[in-house]
Structures are given as structure tokens and as C-alpha cells.
Amino acid sequence: MVLNQLSSLVSELSHGQAFLGLCSLFISLIVILLIRQLVKQRRPRGFPPGPSPIPVIGNIMSLATEPHVFMKKQSEIHGQIFSLDLGGYSAVVLNGYDAIRECLYHQADVFSDRPSLPLFMKMTKMGGLLNAKFGNGWIEHRQLASNSFRYFGSFQMPLDQKILEECMFFVDAIDEHKGKPFNPKHLVTNAVSNITNLIIFGERFTYDNCDFQHMIEIFSENVELAVSGWAFLYNAFPWIEYLPFGKHQKLFRNAAKVYNFLEQIIRRFSKGRVCNFPRHYIDDYLNKLDKSAGDLGTPYSRENLIYSVGELIIAGTETTTNTLRWAMLYMALYPNIQGQCAAL
Incomplete structure (x- = not known):
């Protein structure tokens, strides 16, 4: 016992x-x-x-x-x-x-x-254009993008003509509201993005294209999420990736949706590609990818193409869109300035 x-x-x-x-x-x-x-x-x-x-x-x-x-x-x-x-x-x-x-x-x-921040590593693996490390890979991608924008920007018609043509579509879309109040954000974003789209894809997207509109909305949301407190927290403590809540999770889900959509439209616009006769940026990139096949050190890849296309759309859309929206607001507040602009 x-x-x-x-x-x-x-x-x-x-x-x-x-x-x-x-x-x-x-x-x-x-x-x-x-x-x-x-x-x-x-x-x-x-x-x-x-x-x-x-x-x-x-x-x-x-x-x-x-x-x-x-x-x-x-x-x-x-x-x-x-x-x-x-x-x-x-x-x-x-x-x-x-x-x-x-x-x-x-x-x-x-x-x-x-910097090799965890957020950049998670989103683009430090590839593409905006978040890539400085080196030969980034230089080659930047050079390809610059050459494509210079060449395809004036291949079919001068860039200013493309902008004027898009302005006509934009004005027609505004007229459809018949003078009633509306939020011009989506129309402005779509119109600005279409100038970049003509160079990247060789085509513009109509203002009633729901899939493209949804992608643009996700892009805009991700720009805000990427500078939120949760993004800074993720960079400081990457282990919060495993938490089921937080705005960083929304950022990652959005990115996955965008990359999936971009992969589909890249596949669509690359059909009928003829080597050495590129029609747009995607063709040009894929030609470079084909020529570098077998080179283990090549910076070109399908994944980097997706990242680059997404970043070119953001870079060619977000800043100009916000500038134009502010300009529209100021002209609404000051009709005399609006009249001066209309008289030009």
C-alpha cells in the first residue's frame, strides 16, 4: 500500500x-x-x-x-x-x-x-519587373518592356491616335448615363488600362467586360492592401502567413485570382504566334523565352511573364487613373477651369 x-x-x-x-x-x-x-x-x-x-x-x-x-x-x-x-x-x-x-x-x-522582403518573395518570388532584384535579369526584362512599348506603341498607329480613339469610347460610355450621377472610377480605369492593353495584348477590353473589370478591381484593392499595416506585419513576422485571418490573406487570395486570370488571357492572346513576327508584348516575351530554351540561367519564364504583365498593367493604370480622377474632381469644383480645358 x-x-x-x-x-x-x-x-x-x-x-x-x-x-x-x-x-x-x-x-x-x-x-x-x-x-x-x-x-x-x-x-x-x-x-x-x-x-x-x-x-x-x-x-x-x-x-x-x-x-x-x-x-x-x-x-x-x-x-x-x-x-x-x-x-x-x-x-x-x-x-x-x-x-x-x-x-x-x-x-x-x-x-x-x-530588399528581399517576405511579401515580395510570397507574391512574385522576387521576379517580374517591379519587385525583382537589381541585376541582369531585371535589366533584360526592363529592356524588353521598353522596346515593346516603343515599338508596339506606334506599330499600328501613333500612340496619341490610340489615346484619342480610346477617348471617344470613354465619352460614349459617359453619354450612356444620360446626365445622371455615376462613379467614373471604373470607366477611367478601364480607359487608361486599354492604352497599355493595346501594347501588351494587341487589343483593348470593352467597358462591359466583367472579367477584366473584376481583375482591375482586385488590382486596385491589392495596391491598398500592399501598404496596409498587415503587409508590414507580414514582412516583420512571416509566420503570420499561417494565421487564418488578416488582410494579408485577402492580398494572397486576390493575387492568386489575378495570376490565374492573366495566365488564361496570355494563353488566349498568344495563339497564332509566329516566331520573329511579334504582334504585341506577349509574343515578344515568348519569342525570347523560346530562344533561351536550354539556358539554365535565363531570366525568362512563364511565371515571370505573368508577373511582368500584371505589373505593367498596374504601372500603366493606377497612377494615371488617380491623376485623371483628381483632375475631374477639380474641374467639377471649378467650372471655369473646366471651360478653359474644353476651349483648348
Whole structure:
């Protein structure tokens, strides 16, 4: 009887010690990770000044809601050049024409690269055009895109003629609303994108093409999601990829839908391709891909074509669309300016 009680007591003690040991190990790991993160967050010697970071998460939370307001305030405090801590990633922020010109123009080679951020790795594997690492692969892709836009931009008719033709489609689409109020965002986005589409695909998309409209909506949403607080959190803590919630999951789902749609339309517009007689950017890219077959070091691939096409659409659409929407708003607020533009 006594022996049974002693054995059960020893068993309970051993279980308790094992549990305490596991708890101690877990706490030790957490402490080590915290210390590692805090050491990683130390501002390097000679680094530009910046706001004090919160331990572990840095300045990420300050960028979650109104990043432009936060950035403006920091530039007033620290000057044209200041630094931020993005959860262990040190970043330098430039404000003002002189600072930006000095870095991106006079010292372009030094500042041409992209950081290997987890978000870029997840979205495009550091391929394509916008997020690619600076090197021969990026240079070749940029050169191909530049040549294609230069050649196909004036192959069938001059670019200004293409823009004027699209303007006529745009005006006709506005007339369909018969003077009633409407949101011009989708029409403007589609019209601007069609100039790029003529070069990439050799065709424009009609304003009632639901699939293309949906893709453009996803593009616009992803541009916003990519600069959200969740995107910064993902770059700092990539393991949150396994969390079932968060805006970063929406970003990844959207990207998968866009890539699937782009793969389908690339397959569609590449039908009838004749080697050495490209009709548009896709043909030109696939010709390069065929010529580099067997070259293990080639930067050309079907995957990179999808990334490049998507990024060219974004680059050729988002900025111009927003500029035109602001212009429309200002002219609505100031009819006298609208009249001057109409008189030109």
C-alpha cells in the first residue's frame, strides 16, 4: 500500500517536473526570440534619426491607419531624411525633391535594388519587373518592356491616335448615363488600362467586360492592401502567413485570382504566334523565352511573364487613373477651369 502511494507520488512529481521543464523551455525560447528581435531593432551607427520604435513591432502601428500623415509629421520633426523600424527591418524615408533626386538620380546604381522582403518573395518570388532584384535579369526584362512599348506603341498607329480613339469610347460610355450621377472610377480605369492593353495584348477590353473589370478591381484593392499595416506585419513576422485571418490573406487570395486570370488571357492572346513576327508584348516575351530554351540561367519564364504583365498593367493604370480622377474632381469644383480645358 505504502509502495503504491510512493510510486504514484513519484509519478505525479515526474509529470509535474516534465511540465515545468517544458514551460521553462518555452519561456526561454520566447525570451531568446525577444532579445534577438530587440538586438535586430537597434538603430545602426550613423543611421538617420527617427521616431522611437515600440519593442518587437517597431513603428508598424503608426503606419496602419494614415501613413501619409505620420510620414509628414516625422519629416517636420527629423527633416528630409529619417528612418523607421518596420518590425526589425530598418528603412530610410526620403522627403523632398532634393533628397529623392540625389538618391534616385545621382546615385541610382546604389539605390536600384529591392530588399528581399517576405511579401515580395510570397507574391512574385522576387521576379517580374517591379519587385525583382537589381541585376541582369531585371535589366533584360526592363529592356524588353521598353522596346515593346516603343515599338508596339506606334506599330499600328501613333500612340496619341490610340489615346484619342480610346477617348471617344470613354465619352460614349459617359453619354450612356444620360446626365445622371455615376462613379467614373471604373470607366477611367478601364480607359487608361486599354492604352497599355493595346501594347501588351494587341487589343483593348470593352467597358462591359466583367472579367477584366473584376481583375482591375482586385488590382486596385491589392495596391491598398500592399501598404496596409498587415503587409508590414507580414514582412516583420512571416509566420503570420499561417494565421487564418488578416488582410494579408485577402492580398494572397486576390493575387492568386489575378495570376490565374492573366495566365488564361496570355494563353488566349498568344495563339497564332509566329516566331520573329511579334504582334504585341506577349509574343515578344515568348519569342525570347523560346530562344533561351536550354539556358539554365535565363531570366525568362512563364511565371515571370505573368508577373511582368500584371505589373505593367498596374504601372500603366493606377497612377494615371488617380491623376485623371483628381483632375475631374477639380474641374467639377471649378467650372471655369473646366471651360478653359474644353476651349483648348
